[in-house]
Amino acid sequence: MARQNQNQNQNQNRNQNNNNNNAVPNAPEPEEFSLKETRPSLGGGRVPGNERFGTAFDLVEQMHYLYIRIVKGRSLAPKQGNNSNESPDPYVEIKLGNFTVCTNHVEKNPNPEWNQVFAFAKDRVQSLTVEVTVRDKEGGEEDNSIGGVVFDVVEVPVRVPPDSALAAQWYRLENGSGGELMVAVWMGTQADEAFPDAWHLDSVSVSGDGVANIRSKVYLSPRLWYVRVHVIEAHELNSNSNRQSEVLVKGMVMNMILRTKALSKPMWNEDLMFVVAEPFEEQLVLTVEEKLGNKEEVVGKCLIPLNSVERRMDNRVVSSKWYSLEKHTRGENGEVNVVQLNSKIHIRVCLDGGYHVLDELTQYSSDLRATHRLLGSPSIGVLELGILNANGLTPAKTRNGHGAVDAYCVAKYGQKWIRTRTVIDSLNPKWNEQYTWEVFDPCTVITIVVFDNNHLQGVDNGGGAKDARIGKVRIRLSTLETDRVYTHSYPLIVLHPSGVKKMGEIQLAVRFTCVSLMNLMQMYTQPLLPNMHYIHPLTVFQQDSLRHQATHIMAVRLNRAEPPLRKEVVEYMLDVGSNMWSLRKSKANYCRLIEVLSSVVTFCKWFYHVCMWTSPVLTVLVHVLFLILVYNPQMILSFMLVYVIVIGILRYRSRARHPPHMDIKLSYADRLNGDELDEEFDGFPSTKHGDALKMRYDRLRSVGSRIQTLIGDVATQGERVQNLVTWRDPRATTMFLFFCFVLAIVLYVVPVRGVVVAVGLFVMRHPSLRNRLPSVPMNFFRRLPARTDGLL
Structure with a gap:
């Protein structure tokens, strides 16, 4: 008994010490994570409202620049001094007050060409003149001057798009040895077509290959296709053993390998599905292998070029073919010898263009069209995005003894990706860049992410640096009113192993313009995905495999662009790993489900109070109504x-007037402890010690991820029901209330018995009268928004 009391006292003291260690004295108040409405001066001085702007770049603040285009020179004087007969190594020096920049030098050429554009922000121009000097590179302390031209800043002409580009002119070089220089000087804005490729003042510290990594660019995603390989059977296989063995077929495209079941009789009837991108540069490699114990030996293989595979856009059956197998052996000198075999394999292969690849496997879809061009739908509107600025960014690295951020934005919608220019060493960067997308479906999401550029000269010394994520914003188009300009400051929130952290704010201007309201309303009655997703649905295993392949191909292709969109950027934009097990996400989905069911609990409590005569007046009214x-x-x-209808009308005034944003309370990110964060940021499989613990832990996370997804899907359906009358999607709520009004009149006029009989017969109708595509109410319901857009 004494030992038991001693153990209890030790446990109490230990718990008390743990509580004291977990207590944080003088804990700071939580940061502000809410959305803020702003009133910037857009389009050259106009304040945003419900009106439409008609000028270019009207969703950003105008930034005026002094542009100087150095085109080429001619008849430049030769070198001076002992090398007077040699051609010069000319370059152009531009001096504007205290700023001095130079073009590239051209070796041994009296008629050089540069074709370089320089842009100087007008608010940083403090000189009344611009000195353009052509110099001969000597390699000494000071290069010789060949001659120069001086421009008066006040007299520089102003160019406003859509005016044509200003023509460059020849100027005779003064105060030198002679020659001419072709130059164009004008005053413009960021709407000028020369702006993306121009050299800016904030690029002084960047040179070499780093210059390409700071410019704004537009990227297009490759068009992805599904390759469906239906493996039927094989004949006359040359077995490597005398006993009965099992045979399987492996299919490989690029580095992705899929296999059929191993059977003693080579008749499989299985589908192998891959993802490929246009242009089709790969081959489909099918290998028939014989399983001998724990080893697999190749019986034969065949190569099928993908550009010769038949393309289909519907559910018609593609004719099957017999392919001869080959045996590849290596000779003594390393050459590959190909031997034709009598063995054949019977397969059916096609490129399926009736599906939409990649985005149908995520809840943040930005495009829902089928791959095949003939299945494309007409545009229903235009999405315009103005990326204005960011404020209060958290330093991501140290430079010259102080915190620094080299921030740029990436936005994705549909097949179009955009990347803004990188603003060097600024915690409050200003971009003021505007981009436009065609909209084919309103129930889609645009994603905007801020990154810190770690691929500038002098920063990425090790060669393995990654661009750090600063924050993400998602906006669902169906939650936006048409022809209205939304200007808000969005919090940039990132979940770190130490907890949730606000990295700053980004200010955006968004406008969704509708071409035809009838076409927009009609989209709510159409299937959410192309027809092939319902006629030949994909299994859960196929969805996971295909999404992994599509993400890998997307990352590889965009990484080959210049400047590249690197792997870490593409994966974060596509929410790779978002379905992994997380206790935080499970709690968040559970709370969403409880909130959806809270209305039922509220009704039960209200009815209980009616039965208990808590309010006699209310109880009498309920009895009379009953x-x-x-x-x-x-x-x-x-x-x-x-x-x-009354509830929907009453909630019109309390409808959400702002786009959705990242909500830390909804994401359960503000109530985390160290153990939960350690579990969420743990890799898969687990890095914890102990084989038994690791096996149980990984199994629990695998099962938990599915439960988490199931709870999230149930919560999503409940939130869609709630959003029928909350005006989160104003067009959907209008259609629903109008339908309720018409249905109310019909039900009042038609006898109830007739309605019940009609509904019952319709529900129990014969299968031959059913359509394999989802019904109009189901299409409408699946297009309703949910609160998933606000989850981290």
Whole structure:
């Protein structure tokens, strides 16, 4: 007994010490994570409202620049001094007040060409003149001057797009040895077509290959296709053993390998599905292998070029073919010898263009069109995005003894990716860049992410640096009113192993313009995905495999661009790993589900108070209403629909007036402890010690991820029901209330028995009368927004 009391006292002291260690004295108040509405001066001085702007770049603040285009020179004087007969090594020096920049030098050429553009921000121009000097590179302390031209800044002409580009002119070089220089000087804005490729003042510290990594660019995603390989059977296989063995087929495209089951009789009838991108540079490699114990030996293989595979856009059956197998052996000198075999394999292979690849496997879809061009739908509107600026960014690295951020933005919608220019060493960068996308479906999401550029000269010394993520913003188009300009400051939130952290704020201007309201409304009645997703649905295993392949191909292709969109950027934009197990996400989805069910609990409590006569007046009114409905049963359904209409109208004034944003409370990110964060940032498989613990832990996370997804899907459906009358999607709510009004009249006029009989017969109709595509109400319901857009 004494030992037991001693152990209890030790446990109490230990728990008390743990509580004292976990307590944080003088803990700071949580940061502000809310969305803020702003009123910037857009389009050259106009304040945003419900009106439409008609000028270019009207969703950003105008930034004026002094542009100087150095085109070429001619008849430049030769070198001076002892090398007077040699051609010069000319370059151009531009001096504007205290700023001095130079073009590239051209070796041994009296008629050089540069074709370089320089842009100087007008608010940083403090000189009245611009000196353009052609110099001969000597390699000494000071290069010889060949001659120069001086421009008066006040007299520089102003160019406003869509005016044509200003023509360059020849100027005779003064105060030198002679020659001419072709130059164009004008005053413009960021709407000028020379702006993306121009050299800016903030690029002084960047040179060499780093210059390409700071410019703004537009990228297009490769068009992705599904390759469906239906492996049927094989004949006359040359077995490597005398006993009965099992045979399987492996398919490989690039580095992705899939296999069929191993069977003793080579008749599989299995589908292998791969993802490929245009242009088709790869081959489909099919290998028939014989399983001998723990080893697999190759019986034969065949190579099928993908550009020769038939393309289909519907569910028609593609004819199957017999392919001869080959045996590849290596000779003594290393050459590959190909031997034709009598063995054949029977397969059916096609390129499926009736699906939409990649985005149908995520809840943040930015494009829902089929791959095949003939299945494309017409545009229903235009999405315009103005990326204005960011404020209060958290330093991501140290430079010259102080914190620094080299921030740039990446936005993705549909097949179009954009990347803004990198603003060097600024915690409050200003971009003021505007981009436009065609919209084919309103129930899609645009994603904007801020990154810190770690691939500038002098920063990425090790060669393995990655661009650090600063924050992400998602905006669902269906939650936006058409023809309205939304200007808000969005919090940039990132979850670190130490907890959730606000990295700053980004200010955006968004406008969704509708071409035809009828076409927009009609989209809500169409299937969310192309027809092939319902006629030949993909399994869960196929979805996971195909999404992994598509993400890898997307990352590889965009990494080959110049400047590249690197792997870490593409994966973060596509939410790679978002379905991994996380206790935080499970808690968040559980809370969403509880909130959806809270309305049922509230009704039960209200009915309990009615039965208990807590409010006699209310109870009497409920009794009177109950008697009226009992003696007039035809009014029950009409009354319920009228009640829904009244609720929807009453909630119109309290509707959400701002786009959705990252919500840390919804994501359960503000109530985390160290153990939960350690689990969420742990890799898969787990890095914890102990084989038994690792096996159980990974199994738990695998099962938990599916439960987490299931809970999230249930919560999503409940939130969609709630959003029928919350005006989160104003067009959907308008259509729903109008439908309720019409249905209420029909139910009042038509006898209830007739309605019940009609509904019952329709629900129990014969399968031959059913359509394999989802119904119009189901299409409408699946297009309703949910709160998933606000999850981290």
